Structure formats: structure tokens, C-alpha cells
Amino acid sequence: MSDRLSTYWIYQRPVNDMLQLQTNLNKTQEQISSGKRILTPADDPVGASRVLQLNQEIALMDQYERNITLLDARLEQEEGVLSAVEDSVARIRELAVQAGNAGVLTEEDRIAIAAEVRERVDEMVDLMNTKDGSGEFLFSGFSGNTQPFVKNPGGGYGYAGDEGVRFLQVSQTITLASSDSGKDVFMDIPADEISFTSYANTENTGNPPGVISAGITIDQQALDAFYPEDAVITFENPLDIDPPEQNFTVRRKSDGRVLGGLENVRFTPxxxxxxxGVAVNISGNPDPGDQFVIESSRNQGVLTTFEKFLFTLENYPPGEGFDEVYDANIEQTLNNLDNTIANVSQVRARIGARLNTSESVVNQHADNKLAAKDIKSSIEDLDFAEAVSRLQMESFILQAAQQSFAQTSRLSLFDFI
Structure with missing residues (x-):
């Protein structure tokens, strides 16, 4: 017995088949226009997953490359600043050599040298307070918006930054320092011999404020014996002496013991x-209770070296009974300047090593990214020759189906009545 076909089936089945053929044709056309074989994860779940992974890897390498760009820019700027610092220190050393030749040094020469040293101090402070391209200070550690080197109202320069070092990740396993602490570069420099720094208490109230000089070492053996103690100069009540007058007492910081009999000493600005073993000057008008600190140390910052050299030139000139002290401090200045150049050179060497590492890493990223893109292309990119052939086949099949349907749809008795 023959099977009977309903009119619904005769019409709906061919229509469904033609719709599917049209869908396939449209998809092939979309693949050709986009150049991609995988349009949705359903086209190739495994391939789509791998492409997503490769995209993430490429994006991560792009971020690493941006980090390296920032790192290189900051390090190259820092290296340039340190090169200028070395030039400035080298010039101060030339002046110190000239000043050390006391036999031919004239008064005019000494005054001219002191004037240039004063200018070089300002130049050095400007270099040490350099900002990067984003407006943050290069040498202030984590405190990028804080000026690292500030002139104290009571004399000398203080470091207001911190000892933090910023790092940038340049690969999955490598992080590189993008900065150096100003304290490490310019402050923690080994001194030729036991040295000292002098500064005023920030809570002093004198008006005009009392200012303490950088000072000078007048007896190295005495300073060696005094180390590691510190001295505090405290201004006392004028009524403590008769007649009432500004006076001060010098005490050891650790236990408050009076040093060298310097108790209630009349103050002469x-x-x-x-x-x-050291000598300092205090000027201005200190109030009772104002304090000034002399801190012994094995380190000596570059600005302290400059200021002590200047103090020596201006207050202990040769030929006026200070020849031995003058010569000793000129020698210490030269040695401390050499230590400064050595310290800055070490920092520059570290910067060079970081730049070399970043260059190697960025080349590695370029190779890895190229390989990842090749793999990604092999997975998701379309074979145009195959796709065009498939498009022609699908178009031919669709046309045949449409013509076949047109023929079979007219096989009805009603067409022959």
C-alpha cells in the first residue's frame, strides 16, 4: 500500500531545508567578510577556548610592554639626572683641588671659588628634586608628591621623602625597580672619616630663626672618640646668668650630660x-628652649660635603692660623667627593643593568606575542579558498533545492483539471 504524503509535509519540509541551506550560505558569507572561521564559540568550542586564552596572553604581554615603556622612560631620565650630578660633583672636586693649592691661592680666588660652590649647591638641590614626566619627584621614594630635599629654616637640608623603591612587573616572573630612594643615592654615602651633620629642631620659635652652620671638623681624633654620641645645643633662660643674656648649654643627647663645661655660655651670634672635635656657628635670634643638634655619623650626604667645603672656604681661610684645619678639611672634601662619585656610579650601574634586562624582556615579549598571534591565526582565521568553494557549492545546492521545490509543488491534480 502506498504511503500518503500530506500537503503540509510536502511544503514545510522543503521550506525547512531551504532555510537551513540559506543559513549555511549566510554564515559562509559572514566568515568571508570577517575573515574569521570561528564566529561564535558554538562553531568550534575547543578552538574558541584556545583563542580566548591566547587573547588573554597577548593582552598581558601588551601590558608588560607598557610597563617597560614607563620603566625605561623613568630610568633613562634618572640616569640623565645622575650624569648631571656627576658632572657637578666633578666640578666641585676641581674647585677643591684648586683651593687645596694654598701656596698660590689668592683671596680673590678663594672668594670666587666660594661663590661658585654656593651656586653649585643650588644646582645640586635642583637636580635632586627633579620631577618625572607625570609630575612626581624622582627621588622621594613612595612619596612622589613630596619634595625630597628641603632647605631647613635652621640651616642645612633635610630629606622629606621615604626609603621606598617602586617596582614594575615586566613579565610573569620579573619585577624591576623603577626608582631609587634619594636617601640611598645622595645621603647614605660612606664618609672618608667619622663625620657629622648639624640641624635645628623644627619646633624652634626664634625670630629671626636661629641658623646653625654646616660646621667643620677641627680635631678628628676627638670626633672619633665622641662617635656615636650626638650633642644638643639648648638655649636657656636669659635669667640663668648675670647680667641676663642669651645663653646656651651643650649636652650629650643620650643622657643629657653637659659636655666640655659648656653650660650657660653667653651667646655671640x-x-x-x-x-x-667639631666647630659650628649659630646665627639669628634663638628663643629659650630652641635646640640645635650635632649628629655624628659614618655617612655624609653630598649637600653636607658641599656645605662643609663652603664653610671651610668662608670661615677657615689659609694663612690666618687655620692652615692645618684648612688642609685637613680640603683633603676630607676631596675624599668625600670621590665617595659621592663612586656611590652615584654604582646607582647608574644598577640602572644600566635594569635597562639591559628590560630590553631583553621586551624582545622576548615580542617573540612570544608573534608566536601567540600565529597560533591564534591558525585556529580562527579563515581559509578563503576553501570558504569560496564552499560558498559556491552551498549556493548551487540552494538554487537546486529551490528549483526542485518549484517543480514538485506543482504536482497536484488541481493543476490538470
Whole structure:
């Protein structure tokens, strides 16, 4: 017995088949226009997953490359600043050599050298407070918006930054320092011999404020014996002496013991105060309770070296009974300048090593990214020759189906009545 076909089936089945053929044709056309074989994850679940993974890897390498660009820019700027610092220190050393030749040094020469040293101090402070391209200070550690080197109202320069070092990740396993602490570069420099720094208490209230000089070492053996103690110069009540007058007492910081009999000493602005093998001057108008600190140390910052050299030139000139002290401090200045150049050179060497590493890493990223893109292309990119052939085949099949349907749809008795 023959099977009977319903009119619905005769019409709907061919229509469904033609719709599917049209869908396939449209998809092939979309693949050709986009150049991609995988349009949705359903086209190739495994391939789509691999492409997603490769896209993430490429995006991560792009981020690493951006980090390296930032790192290189910052390090190259820092290296340029340190090169200028070395030039400035080298010039100060030339001046110190000239000043050390006391036999031919004239008064005019000494004054001219002191004037240039003063200018070089300002130049050095400007270099040490350099900002990067984003407006942050290069040498302030994590405190990028804080000026690292600030002139204290009471004399000398203080470091207001921190000791933090910023790092940038340049690969999955490598992080490189993008900065150096100003304290490490310019402050923690080994001194030729035991040295000292002098500064005023930030809570002093004198008006005009009392200012302490950089000072000078007048007896190295005494300073060696005094180390590691510190001295505090405290201004006392004027009524403590008769007649009432500004006076000060020098005490050891660790236990408050009076040093060298310097108790209630009448204050003469600009007169030397000698304690523990060093001499400093205090000027201005300190109030009772104002304090000034002399801190012994094995390190000496570059600005302290400059200021002590300047202090020596201006206050202990040769030929006026200070020849031995003058010569000793010129020698220390030269040695400390050499130590400064050595320290800065070490920092520059570290910067060079980081730049070399970043160059190697960025080349590695370029190779890895190229390989990842090749793999990604082999997975998701379309074979145009195959796709065009398939498009022609699908178009031919669709046309045949449409013509076949047109023929079979007219096989009805009603067409022959």
C-alpha cells in the first residue's frame, strides 16, 4: 500500500531545508567578510577556548610592554639626572683641588671659588628634586608628591621623602625597580672619616630663626672618640646668668650630660661653638628652649660635603692660623667627593643593568606575542579558498533545492483539471 504524503509535509519540509541551506550560505558569507572561521564559540568550542586564552596572553604581554615603556622612560631620565650630578660633583672636586693649592691661592680666588660652590649647591638641590614626566619627584621614594630635599629654616637640608623603591612587573616572573630612594643615592654615602651633620629642631620659635652652620671638623681624633654620641645645643633662660643674656648649654643627647663645661655660655651670634672635635656657628635670634643638634655619623650626604667645603672656604681661610684645619678639611672634601662619585656610579650601574634586562624582556615579549598571534591565526582565521568553494557549492545546492521545490509543488491534480 502506498504511503500518503500530506500537503503540509510536502511544503514545510522543503521550506525547512531551504532555510537551513540559506543559513549555511549566510554564515559562509559572514566568515568571508570577517575573515574569521570561528564566529561564535558554538562553531568550534575547543578552538574558541584556545583563542580566548591566547587573547588573554597577548593582552598581558601588551601590558608588560607598557610597563617597560614607563620603566625605561623613568630610568633613562634618572640616569640623565645622575650624569648631571656627576658632572657637578666633578666640578666641585676641581674647585677643591684648586683651593687645596694654598701656596698660590689668592683671596680673590678663594672668594670666587666660594661663590661658585654656593651656586653649585643650588644646582645640586635642583637636580635632586627633579620631577618625572607625570609630575612626581624622582627621588622621594613612595612619596612622589613630596619634595625630597628641603632647605631647613635652621640651616642645612633635610630629606622629606621615604626609603621606598617602586617596582614594575615586566613579565610573569620579573619585577624591576623603577626608582631609587634619594636617601640611598645622595645621603647614605660612606664618609672618608667619622663625620657629622648639624640641624635645628623644627619646633624652634626664634625670630629671626636661629641658623646653625654646616660646621667643620677641627680635631678628628676627638670626633672619633665622641662617635656615636650626638650633642644638643639648648638655649636657656636669659635669667640663668648675670647680667641676663642669651645663653646656651651643650649636652650629650643620650643622657643629657653637659659636655666640655659648656653650660650657660653667653651667646655671640656667629661665634664658633666647639664640642666633640667639631666647630659650628649659630646665627639669628634663638628663643629659650630652641635646640640645635650635632649628629655624628659614618655617612655624609653630598649637600653636607658641599656645605662643609663652603664653610671651610668662608670661615677657615689659609694663612690666618687655620692652615692645618684648612688642609685637613680640603683633603676630607676631596675624599668625600670621590665617595659621592663612586656611590652615584654604582646607582647608574644598577640602572644600566635594569635597562639591559628590560630590553631583553621586551624582545622576548615580542617573540612570544608573534608566536601567540600565529597560533591564534591558525585556529580562527579563515581559509578563503576553501570558504569560496564552499560558498559556491552551498549556493548551487540552494538554487537546486529551490528549483526542485518549484517543480514538485506543482504536482497536484488541481493543476490538470
Amino acid at each position: 656667629g661665634a664658633p661653638i666647639q664640642v666633640g
